[in-house]
Amino acid sequence: MTFQYLIFDASDDGEGTGTWDAMASVRAAELPAVLTEVQAVLDWAERHRPGPRGPLDEGGAWDADQQVQTDGGWTTVTLTLTGPWEWGEALLARFSAGS
Numbered sequence: 001m002t003f004q005y006l007i008f009d010a011s012d013d014g015e016g017t018g019t020w021d022a023m024a025s026v027r028a029a030e031l032p033a034v035l036t037e038v039q040a041v042l043d044w045a046e047r048h049r050p051g052p053r054g055p056l057d058e059g060g061a062w063d064a065d066q067q068v069q070t071d072g073g074w075t076t077v078t079l080t081l082t083g084p085w086e087w088g089e090a091l092l093a094r095f096s097a098g099s
Contacts, residue, residue, distance in 0.1 A: 023077065
């Protein structure tokens with residue numbers, strides 16, 4: 001699966017931890033496709049988890065936050081991942097390669 005809607009913006013804290021943010025704003029008809037992409041990312045993240053999921057400042061190795069907000073005829077889906085830099089970059093490489 002390659003992304004049709006999600007485009008991630010990555011930032012590195014300089015200490016080996018990264019944050020990957022993606023947002024898609026779509027009409028109702030496209031929402032199921034966006035949510036399928038989000039679920040694919042979360043499934044991969046869970047299968048390849050670098051340790052326990054949870055806030056990094058509470059001992060988690062990685063975490064994810066998904067928000068869905070509707071305004072008028074548009075729904076915005078936001079997904080934020082945090083974790084080891086190599087892990088997040090491997091996730092993006094997996095989906096951009098279409099593997």
